[in-house]
Amino acid sequence: MHTEFLPKPYQNNVPEVVIRRLPQYLRSLTHLLESGAEVISSHHLGQILEVTPAQIRKDLSYFGRFGKQGRGYNIRHLLDRLRNILGLEQTWDVAVVGVGRLGRAIINYQGFQPEGFRVVCAFDSEQKVVGEVAGGLIIQDITKIKEVLSDLSVKIAIVSVPASGAQDVIDRLVEAGIRSILSYAPIPAHVPLGVQIRSVDPVLQLQSMTYYLND
């Protein structure tokens, strides 16, 4: 059998931890390609990513065959496949909820667009903020969120509201058809099955380092 990759049905049981590593592969391979490399061994890629070569081969094996024994991976080909697997051959529209200092930094962040994400709408509950412009977008009233998001068919949202209002915002987003949420609120938020949520939490990151300072 000579299959370059497996059809989607075979991909359903890929562990989430593998999916979470793929964007890191993408990031590192992009840097390698930009620095002029064309081929990389799983050994070298493993060193860069701080995982074992066996782990890399196992992760990729969920999606079919990559590279030829002893020849390493063609970086450009692997990048194309990773973008295809992760659904990054298109640009995804993103909604931002909460336009305080953090929300404004997110809306104006230049790093999303080159990586496949475009902030297309922004919401806040503060009446004095609604109607203002941030990053070229008119900040809309959060009560309009369901109507606006279904009109735009947005599936991804970033939540940058304070902890106290976050679960309520997340519930509204799910109700409005959002299926992927990136939350900056420091709470363990709940979403129904079928909705993905990731958390950006600088406090947890800092607290995982003080252990090493504590001597």
Added chain:
Amino acid sequence: MHTEFLPKPYQNNVPEVVIRRLPQYLRSLTHLLESGAEVISSHHLGQILEVTPAQIRKDLSYFGRFGKQGRGYNIRHLLDRLRNILGLEQTWDVAVVGVGRLGRAIINYQGFQPEGFRVVCAFDSEQKVVGEVAGGLIIQDITKIKEVLSDLSVKIAIVSVPASGAQDVIDRLVEAGIRSILSYAPIPAHVPLGVQIRSVDPVLQLQSMTYYLND
């Protein structure tokens, strides 16, 4: 032998993945305590954290004995021990480098202080920003970083500069005695052995969710 916890020398070989989970335990247990709970089983804690009860028992076993067979953990006691293990019985001073929109959001973030972190100084390389005040701090010239940080004995820094300047800033921080770095720059940064670095990278988080939208 009746030891409540193991002395420090026994803790040297704790896997980093375990250390990274402890702040999440801390966060969830704090919420539980605030909601009035006093005792929790590893089974219930596992459900909340989405790990197995066996994993929780194994993680905690690196640090001695917690709880009594069949009785669950005393939440207050476990929280005290986790704070002690992670070095969070003190407030840690933090330097911020890069005072653009994101840096200002970080400096003004109200969530650090209650969790044991206090931003005490801020640096930027832009001369038009140096001397301005952000969150009550005078923004200082990045060329003064070594002198200021050693005067203040700061060990932790947050890097919120663009990707292109990030590795240079990180090198300077390490030279200035910083041992823990939280980087918002989307690059795989390098630090010498003995320095910890964590990355906050919303793009990687978003890219790990589009897989599930891609059907």
